[in-house]
Amino acid sequence: MTTLPSSASSVRSGDGSSPILSVEDLFVEFRTRENLVNAVNGISYTVSAGETLAILGESGSGKSVSAQAIMGILDMPPARIPNGEIWFEGRNLLTLPAEEQRKIRGPGISMIFQDALSSLNPVYSVGYQIGEMFRAHGGLSKKDAKQRAVELMDRVRIPAAAQRVNDYPHQFSGGMRQRVMIAMAIALDPRILIADEPTTALDVTVQAQVMDLLKDLQRETGMGLVLITHDLGVVNEVADNVAVMYAGRIVERGTVDEVFTKPGHPYTEGLLNSVPQVEAKGGRLQPITGQPPNLSRIPSGCPFHPRCPRRRLGAEALPGRDCAGDRPPLRLVVPGREAACHYSEEVLGV
Amino acid sequence: MSDPTGATASSQTADVESALPPAPPQGEPLLEIRGLKKHFPLTQGIVFKRTIGHVRAVDGVDLTLRRGETLGLVGESGCGKSTVSKLLVALEKPTDGSILYKGRDVAKMGGRALKQYRREVQIIFQDPYASLNPRMTVGDIVAEGWSVHADIAPRKGRLQRTQELMDRVGLNPDFVNRYPHQFSGGQRQRIGIARALALQPEVIVCDEPVSALDVSVQAQVVNLLEDLQDDFGLSYLFIAHDLSVVRHISDRVAVMYLGSVVEEGTDEQVYGSPSHPYTQALLSSVPLHEPALRGQKDRILLHGDVPSPADPPSGCRFRTRCWKAQDICAVESPALVDRGQGHPAACHFAEARAVVPVDVG
Numbered sequence: 237m238t239t240l241p242s243s244a245s246s247v248r249s250g251d252g253s254s255p256i257l258s259v260e261d262l263f264v265e266f267r268t269r270e271n272l273v274n275a276v277n278g279i280s281y282t283v284s285a286g287e288t289l290a291i292l293g294e295s296g297s298g299k300s301v302s303a304q305a306i307m308g309i310l311d312m313p314p315a316r317i318p319n320g321e322i323w324f325e326g327r328n329l330l331t332l333p334a335e336e337q338r339k340i341r342g343p344g345i346s347m348i349f350q351d352a353l354s355s356l357n358p359v360y361s362v363g364y365q366i367g368e369m370f371r372a373h374g375g376l377s378k379k380d381a382k383q384r385a386v387e388l389m390d391r392v393r394i395p396a397a398a399q400r401v402n403d404y405p406h407q408f409s410g411g412m413r414q415r416v417m418i419a420m421a422i423a424l425d426p427r428i429l430i431a432d433e434p435t436t437a438l439d440v441t442v443q444a445q446v447m448d449l450l451k452d453l454q455r456e457t458g459m460g461l462v463l464i465t466h467d468l469g470v471v472n473e474v475a476d477n478v479a480v481m482y483a484g485r486i487v488e489r490g491t492v493d494e495v496f497t498k499p500g501h502p503y504t505e506g507l508l509n510s511v512p513q514v515e516a517k518g519g520r521l522q523p524i525t526g527q528p529p530n531l532s533r534i535p536s537g538c539p540f541h542p543r544c545p546r547r548r549l550g551a552e553a554l555p556g557r558d559c560a561g562d563r564p565p566l567r568l569v570v571p572g573r574e575a576a577c578h579y580s581e582e583v584l585g586v
Numbered sequence: 587m588s589d590p591t592g593a594t595a596s597s598q599t600a601d602v603e604s605a606l607p608p609a610p611p612q613g614e615p616l617l618e619i620r621g622l623k624k625h626f627p628l629t630q631g632i633v634f635k636r637t638i639g640h641v642r643a644v645d646g647v648d649l650t651l652r653r654g655e656t657l658g659l660v661g662e663s664g665c666g667k668s669t670v671s672k673l674l675v676a677l678e679k680p681t682d683g684s685i686l687y688k689g690r691d692v693a694k695m696g697g698r699a700l701k702q703y704r705r706e707v708q709i710i711f712q713d714p715y716a717s718l719n720p721r722m723t724v725g726d727i728v729a730e731g732w733s734v735h736a737d738i739a740p741r742k743g744r745l746q747r748t749q750e751l752m753d754r755v756g757l758n759p760d761f762v763n764r765y766p767h768q769f770s771g772g773q774r775q776r777i778g779i780a781r782a783l784a785l786q787p788e789v790i791v792c793d794e795p796v797s798a799l800d801v802s803v804q805a806q807v808v809n810l811l812e813d814l815q816d817d818f819g820l821s822y823l824f825i826a827h828d829l830s831v832v833r834h835i836s837d838r839v840a841v842m843y844l845g846s847v848v849e850e851g852t853d854e855q856v857y858g859s860p861s862h863p864y865t866q867a868l869l870s871s872v873p874l875h876e877p878a879l880r881g882q883k884d885r886i887l888l889h890g891d892v893p894s895p896a897d898p899p900s901g902c903r904f905r906t907r908c909w910k911a912q913d914i915c916a917v918e919s920p921a922l923v924d925r926g927q928g929h930p931a932a933c934h935f936a937e938a939r940a941v942v943p944v945d946v947g
Contacts, residue, residue, distance in 0.1 A: 294800040395890075409891045410663075439662035439827065441888050444871035448887070466801060469830075469873025472880060493877040510805035512834035514872045515879065515942055517853055520812070521834065523805030527770050 255282035256460050257306070257345065257428045262320030264301050264484075267313060271532040275301040277484040278319075280566075283428060283460040288451075290463045290475035290492065292507075296528055298484035299464045303430045307347050308337045325427070342373050343424040350433035352413035356405040362389075362416045363401030369423035388419040392449060411442035415449065422453055429454075430462045435470065447474055468511055472496055480504050483529050483539035486566055490573040500575035500584045502544045537561045538577065546579060554578070613653030616789055616821055617674070617707075621683035622647045624669050628896060641896045643669040645845035646683070648922065649823075651789065656815065656822040658836030658853070660829055662868075664892060665842040667825045671793040674823065675709045676700065705735050708782035712794035714774030718766040724777055725762040728752065731785045738786060751780040755810060772803035779810065783818070791823045796831060808835060829872050833857050841865045844903040845895055847922055851929030859938035861931040864904050870941040882943045902933070910935045 264276035276298040283289050293299040304310045306322055308329065322329040324344055329337060349355045357365060366388055367381030376384065382401060389397035392415040405413055414434060421429055431450065435443035451474060454461050463475055471478055471492060478495050480488040480503065488501040499505040506524035526543040529535055541547045541559040549560050556562055557578035566576040570586060577583060625640035644666040651657050661667045672678045674685060676692060685692040687703055695703055711717040718727055728748045732739045739747050749759035755776040757769075766774055775795060782790055792811065796804040808831065814820060826832050832839060833853050840850040841862065849862040860866045867886040874880060888907050893899055899906050905915040914934055922932040 294802060411891065440829065441662065441867060441871045444873075444885065445887060447873075467873065468801070468875050472875055472877055473873040496875065496877045507801060508875070511801050511875065512805075512808070512830040513875050514830040514833055514857065514869065515874060515876065517833055521805040521809055523809060524802035525806075527772065527803070528800065 255284045256325065257283040257462075258321075258323040259302070259306065260321040260323065262302060262305060262322065263318050264298070264305050264310065264320075265316050265318060267316060273531045274534060275315075275484055275531055276305065277534075279479075279481070279484070279486050281479055281486065281489070283462055285427070285460055286454065286458045287477065288454065288461040288463060288475045290465060290471040290478045291481060292465060292468070292471050292478055293481035294466055294528055296483075296531060297481040298531075299481050300432050302481075303347065303432055303462065303464055307341060307345060307430065308334075309347075339373075342369060342426065344426060345428040345430065346421040346424070346426040347430040347432065348414070348417045348421045348434050350436050352410065352417045352437075353405060355417060356413060358405055361402045361404055362408070366416065366420050366423060369420060373424055384423075385419070388423055389416070391422075391453075392416075392419045394419075409442075410438055411445060414438060414442075414446050418446075418449065418453070422457070422459075425457055426459055428460045428462065430464070432464045433466070434463075436465070436467070443470070450474070468496070468507065480507075483534050484531065485539065485576060486574075487540065487577070488573075488575045489566070494573060498584055500569050500573050500580045501540075501577045502546045502583055503540050505583060506543075506545075535560075536563075538564050546583065548579065613655060613821075615650045615686075616653050616688060617649075617651040617823070618686040619647055619649040619670075619674075619683070620686065622649075622670070622673060622680055622685065623682040624666075624673055624678060625681045639896050641894075642845050642898060643895055644673065644680075645895075645898070647842070647845075647847055649840055649847065649850075651821055651823055653788075653821055654815075654819055655837045656824050656835055658832035658839040659823060659825045659842060660827060660832045660839060660868075661842035662827060662892065664844075664895065666845040666895070667842050668793055670842075671709060671791045671823070671825055674791050675707055676704060701734070705731075705738075705785045706787050707789045707791065708785060708787035709791040709793060710775070710778050710782050710795045712797050714771055714778055714798065715766075717778060718774060720766055723763050723765055724752070724757070724769075727766070727777060728780045728784050731781065735785055738784075748780075748784075751783055754814075755780045755783070756806070770803075771799050772806060775799060775807050776810065779807075779814070783814065786818075787820065789821045789823065791825070793825045794827070795824075797826060797828065804831070811835065829857075829869065841868065844892060844898055846903060847932065848904065849929070849931040850922065855929040857942060858940065859927060860941060861925075861927040861929070861936040861938045862904075862933045863908050863910055865931070866939055866941050872942070874943070879943045883941060886941070904933075 260280050261278050262276055263278055266273040266275060279302055291299045305317060317330060324340060363382050363385040366385035370376040370381040370384050386397050386401050389401060394400060394412055394415050435446050438446060465471060475492050478492045479486045482503050488495060488504045495504060499508055509522040510524055512518055512521060524543050529539055535542050537560040547559040549558060559578060564576045564578045566574050569575050569580045569584060622644055623646055624644040625642050627637045628639040628641060629635040630638045647670060659667050673680050692703055725748050728751055729744050732744060749762055752759045752762060757773060757776050796807050799807060815822060824832060824835055836853050839853050839856040840847045843864050849856060849865045860869055867888045870883060870886040890907050893906055901917050901919050902915040905911040920932045920934045922930045924930050925936045927936055927938040
């Protein structure tokens with residue numbers, strides 16, 4: 237039995253150091269035969285050492301695609317990056333040749349995925365797959381690589397690692413497979429780890445174990461963690477800062493404490509109101525009406541306006557702030573909080 | 587929305603829950619599950635199949651669903667909750683035990699009675715992408731049940747009835763000739779709900795009905811299910827792994843682990859004073875949404891994985907991962923009874939303990 241470490245840890249909001257990873261005005265689009273899908277529409281964020289940034293959004297909000305763009309694993313075509321810069325340690329990844337990018341993936345930035353079973357190769361043992369990191373990047377021999385793999389499996393707390401190193405992915409449970417993925421991702425001590433829905437496929441007790449492991453590893457190595465998720469509870473428990481995405485844009489950004497206590501964008505407000513809580517039975521849920529937008533036909537003005545209970549259209553709107561006509565930029569509303577809403581002050585009540 | 591589905595309301599008896607809103611409704615038992623077991627054979631060999639063991643997916647479950655109430659069934663993957671739902675709608679035959687519907691054993695029903703049972707006990711599935719036939723229009727999907735139960739809707743008025751049902755579940759009735767792929771996930775789940783409602787059921791088994799949906803849409807479907815229950819006096823068996831959703835919608839909650847129920851009670855009893863160690867561990871793992879409550883709970887970390895249901899531990903199923911386990915736990919399987927904590931828990935050392943902090947704000 238352990239007590240949850242207080243999340244107000246010393247690493248909260250980084251240690252004031254300059255960011256390791258910085259994404260600037262990134263756009264990603266997919267061209268299909270019929271139409272153009274605007275998956276990511278100008279997002280910017282930074283991640284510092286020791287910081288956990290949560291990217292919160294529903295399916296189709298562009299949160300995974302933006303991560304794949306950073307990792308350079310988008311299939312191009314159909315994907316295209318018409319604009320944007322991804323700075324990692326002083327170099328723009330988007331202008332680097334493929335060979336240089338490959339050198340950064342692993343020791344610089346690495347990633348874990350939602351579905352560990354389909355991300356692992358079923359015909360190689362997990363030890364071989366973890367060891368591949370050392371063979372490819374460190375030039376180690378097969379034997380040494382396997383030895384390092386056992387050490388890593390120990391580090392991610394896989395029991396009896398020395399015996400299990402030759403087992404295949406199907407012989408592991410879901411939680412253990414996710415640990416194998418984590419072992420591969422941290423093999424080369426990356427500065428940034430991107431975790432794309434790392435616990436969504438797992439049961440809640442296993443989710444707690446895996447999130448604990450990620451936090452412990454972060455404390456040991458000081459890596460920056462980008463946590464992509466749709467789960468408000470996970471964000472609250474592990475992240476320092478949160479960026480809320482909707483229709484390929486960041487609509488709100490701030491510390492988790494502030495955003496979750498006092499949301500500054502109607503979408504964030506709607507999300508917080510629509511989820512039931514385990515702490516109390518609560519009254520009737522207040523869902524957000526309507527459906528998330530089609531990314532090939534994003535609504536004009538504020539993309540959220542068709543679903544927004546606070547929208548102001550036509551004569552109701554202030555000049556230049558018509559929710560259906562004028563696109564609200566992500567702006568600083570109060571110190572430490574940015575929101576992309578014309579009327580964010582009203583949402584915040586300031 | 588007016589009440590367009592006038593005929594559907596015919597299955598209604600008294601509005602049981604409006605009499606005593608805070609207390610759980612004390613309707614008559616509709617479904618009684620007694621010692622229910624389902625073992626799937628494990629076979630080896632291709633030409634000559636030999637049975638080498640059994641997966642004990644459901645191994646002795648007792649549950650009662652009363653009229654007008656929602657019984658939540660929670661548990662992690664592999665605990666047998668979906669098998670219970672399949673047994674309930676007679677898609678699987680129980681290995682042992684019985685399901686009594688209005689006092690009659692479903693296993694002994696035949697022909698006409700079984701047909702009637704299948705009409706009155708409907709199911710909504712988790713995956714709205716896989717559970718709708720892609721080649722049928724929405725209208726055909728909703729109306730399909732009437733080709734078997736022709737007495738419910740006269741042939742002439744079927745299109746109108748279908749559109750009324752679509753309107754009732756929040757779908758545009760003009761979309762009656764569209765195909766499932768033209769709808770979003772939340773809308774498809776509404777189609778599944780309309781399909782279940784078409785047969786004027788008394789009980790709806792909801793097998794993870796909102797798990798595949800985005801959070802903003804999930805709330806819409808949960809609210810719809812609550813409204814339909816009030817309007818038509820439905821009883822729900824609500825199966826889910828999301829403890830927050832189950833607490834929100836359920837009057838009573840049963841927690842399953844490895845094929846059996848380990849704890850049962852009202853939502854307040856199970857969430858407020860969980861008494862089985864597994865329930866405590868499960869609840870303590872749920873991430874909380876309030877920044878102020880963060881770090882205020884004891885987190886009980888379970889070690890190891892769930893044992894295989896093909897070879898469950900002797901005695902108490904949970905003893906291999908339990909910090910309270912003693913010698914008796916390996917010998918004697920604890921009964922699901924009240925040991926002084928106010929509601930039944932299947933643990934020799936059951937003891938109420940609050941693990942979810944109470945929201946004071």
